Amino acid sequence: MKKIKVLYAEDEPFLARIVFDGLSSSGYEVNLALDGQLAWTQFQKYKPDICVLDIMMPQKDGYTLAAEIRKSDPNIPIIFLSAKALTEDVVMGFKNGGNDYLKKPFSIDELLVRMESLLKRFGNTQKEESELIRKYQFMNCELDPLAQRLKTSVDEYSLSYKETVLLELLLKNRNSILEREDALIKIWGEDSFYNGRSMDVFMAHLRKLLKSEPEIQIISLRGVGYKLIC
Secondary structure, three states: OOOOEEEEEOOOHHHHHHHHHHHHHOOOEEEEEOOHHHHHHHHHHHOOOEEEEEOOOOOOOHHHHHHHHHHHOOOOOEEEEEOOOOHHHHHHHHHOOOOEEEEOOOOHHHHHHHHHHHHHHOOOOOOOHHHHOOOEEEOOEEEEOOOOEEEOOOOEEEOOHHHHHHHHHHHHOOOOEEEHHHHHHHHHOOOOHHHHHHHHHHHHHHHHHOOOOOOOEEEEEOOOEEEEEO
């Protein structure tokens, strides 16, 4: 499947690298620009599917850049990123063509959710439509991947992006083995020790949320992976 192309404009190198890695490991093709003028050049060259723009940038600020992008493509989704949190800043963002406004600091999970929501609204997503609207029923539980919600027989929970994808992978492989390496590469982009420890934490949290369901178990197979039994 063709990757969704993201134009990401950010002049803070450290933050830019973190977000670039997070988007890339989540399956997006990312074009990074460290100033507004370069971002405009890359927009014209690469024709991205979505734009994620910082506001305070050299050469050309995010408001000006978004207005130029909007004139060129009235239908492309644009998300602003900014430490500026005043109401007038948010209003200015929307007036200049933005579709969403995410205040710094933010989590990669939140950015990913907002991007996916906009891409779906604008009719461009990495997932098939049938996959996006699918809800997984298992025993007395239900997972809604789009809303990132897990319903059990006793409660309803909000999941992070990675928890949602991890539980979805377990459900797609229910009663069979989900290989650890495959899950790490699909969700984190690589099977490093650090990412493995992170996945163990998410898996422990999923077990905790499902502890009220005696007919559902997530078991670990040392050196191999996991199995969701239900």
